[in-house]
Every structure is written in C-alpha cells, then in structure tokens.
C-alpha cells in the first residue's frame with residue numbers, strides 16, 4: 001500500500017511538472033515575451049485593477065517553475081496542480097472547438113495576431129478564432145473563448161474590454177501591415193492580404209463594407225453561452241489604448257523605482273480577480289491583523305475551505321444526478337408522477353423568474369415624461385434598500401515567494 005501511494009504521488013508530481021512545462025512552452029510559442037508588449041488581457045485586467053496588471057507586466061507570478069516542483073510538499077503540489085487545471089482547461093476546450101469549427105469547412109484563422117505601436121507603446125492582440133466569409137456579403141466574426149466553472153449571467157468588464165480592443169484594432173488596422181498568422185509564413189501584412197493568402201478569398205479593401213462582430217463564447221463543462229455582439233467602437237478602442245499606455249508607463253515607473261507597487265490604484269470591494277491574483281499576498285487592500293495559522297481561527301478557516309470544496313463537489317454530483325433523473329423521466333415518456341421504492345418524481349415546467357429590466361423602465365419613463373433626469377429621479381425614489389447584512393469574505397493567498405524558484 002505504501003509503495004502504491006508513493007507511485008501515485010510520483011504520478012501527481014509528474015503531471016504537475018508536465019502541465020507547468022507545457023504552459024511555459026505554449027505561452028512562449030504563441031504569445032512570445034509578454035513583458036515586451038501590452039496584450040488585450042493586460043488591458044482588461046488594467047481596467048479592473050492597475051496594481052494587478054502592472055505586477056503581471058513586471059513578471060511577478062505565483063506560478064512556480066516546473067523544475068521547482070521536485071522540492072514541494074505534496075499539499076503544495078496538489079495546490080499547484082488544481083490551479084493549473086483550472087487555468088489550462090480553456091486551452092483544451094479551444095483545441096476541441098477549433099477542430100469542430102474546421103470540420104464544417106468554415107474559413108478560420110486561429111490565434112490571429114494584430115501588432116501595433118501606440119504613443120510609443122507596443123500593443124498586441126491575439127484573437128482566439130477569426131471566421132471569414134467573402135462574396136457579396138463579406139463578414140468577419142471574432143470568437144473569444146472563456147472557460148467558466150459556471151456560465152456568468154453577464155460578462156465581466158475585463159472580458160468586454162478585451163473584445164472591444166480586438167474588434168476595434170481589426171477594423172482600424174485593416175489596411176495596415178499589422179497582421180500575422182502563426183505557422184503560415186504570413187507576417188506583417190494587411191487583413192485582406194492574410195485572408196487572400198490563406199483562403200484565396202478577396203475581402204473589400206476597406207472595412208466599412210464588411211459586417212464585423214466579436215463574440216465571447218463562455219464554456220463550462222456542460223453549457224455554452226454566447227455573449228455579444230461587440231462592434232468596432234472608436235471611443236472604446238481609445239479607452240483600451242489609453243489603458244495600455246497607462247499600464248506600460250506605470251510599469252516603467254515601478255521598474256525604475258519612482259513608484260512602489262503598493263502606491264498604485266487597486267480594485268475596491270469584493271472582486272473575483274483577487275482570488276486569482278499573483279500579488280494578492282501583500283496587497284494593501286487586505287492589510288490585515290495577523291494571527292497564527294495554527295490558532296483556532298486559522299484552523300477553522302482551513303476547515304471552512306475544505307468544507308466548501310466538499311460542498312462544490314457535492315453540488316456537482318447533485319446536479320448530475322438530477323439531470324439523469326430528468327432524462328429518465330423524458331425517456332420513459334413520463335406524464336405524471338413516477339413511483340419507485342420510497343420515492344416518486346415528476347418533471348414539470350414552472351414559470352420563469354419575474355424581473356424588472358431597470359434600463360428598459362428608465363427608457364420608457366424617459367419617453368413618457370420627456371426628461372431623462374426626472375425619469376432617473378423617479379426611479380431612484382422608488383428604490384428600496386433592505387437592512388445591511390454582514391457578509392464573510394474569505395480570500396486564498398497566493399504565495400509567490402514560496403513557489404518561485
């Protein structure tokens with residue numbers, strides 16, 4: 001038994017090292033040296049938290065080098081492995097989706113690169129998928145894949161910024177030699193040239209004659225939901241470019257010692273970015289009174305984290321079981337209750353949740369009253385606030401000093 005445990009642990013360690021090595025190679029191969037330019041994901045991050053975006057430009061990372069894993073305790077290896085699986089599963093989905101799209105013969109460019117310089121700052125966009133149609137009604141669709149545990153109700157602002165940056169650059173650089181398709185030999189050409197070279201399709205010389213949209217495909221293990229369309233928008237592109245310049249200049253200031261990382265603005269309040277942030281360990285947002293990790297409270301937090309993991313796993317199993325039972329009901333052509341042992345079950349349709357579309361109400365009120373300000377004031381007067389409630393925030397700390405070799 002002891003020998004088998006050791007073998008299993010060796011396998012986990014090997015898989016962790018392989019995933020880390022693969023991530024390093026894939027980033028170097030597809031994205032190059034990320035410290036040398038501002039990417040769209042940097043811009044998205046920078047719009048939410050400047051401190052996090054600048055730290056990642058400075059190469060501050062909580063991800064260990066693959067070679068460092070040999071010296072880790074098993075718990076730390078498991079922690080790194082879990083994080084890598086979540087971070088890398090999007091790439092696996094991307095591979096499958098690319099094969100599926102290609103199977104229908106659609107004209108598809110994976111990882112199209114747009115490279116520009118703005119106010120002296122190198123900026124690059126890497127588009128997951130660019131789909132093209134020529135002919136009488138030429139069209140381009142950008143698809144950005146996002147892997148999510150659960151499909152969100154609305155898109156995060158950082159994702160939207162990425163999309164506006166991508167679609168804005170595609171249109172504004174259309175006639176410029178800014179486009180490259182990796183692995184094809186087509187580099188630093190215009191967008192119509194790249195499409196002509198790859199597919200023999202002639203696109204209009206200017207983008208105004210082309211139907212251009214960008215979409216996000218949010219993918220969980222059981223669901224896909226498109227968000228969009230995002231259209232080229234000059235004002236949004238300008239905001240993205242200004243954000244890129246801000247991140248670049250601020251990173252230079254921190255590098256030269258004119259600013260400290262903790263002098264920078266950071267996002268306030270509860271934010272999902274913080275759990276995944278590489279520099280959350282010493283973020284001023286969480287300036288805290290420290291208590292020993294083996295105190296009762298420290299142990300309680302450990303247990304809470306474990307219970308939450310168990311709850312998430314249980315919720316997943318419950319959802320799967322419910323889906324199987326629902327399918328069984330339909331397969332047996334169930335109309336009414338079905339009895340089995342001590343249980344009976346049925347599937348019915350219930351009315352959807354009723355909600356009020358606030359912006360629609362504001363629009364209708366404005367058109368009725370004829371005054372937007374009065375409509376907003378009327379809406380605010382009708383709002384009710386419930387009593388404040390206490391909310392517990394627990395944040396896992398990513399430890400760069402522990403993991404970086």
Ligand code: SF4
Nearest residue numbers: 049266274277280283
């Ligand atoms: S922990 Fe949160 S607030 Fe602090 S830098 Fe990271 S993302 Fe920003």
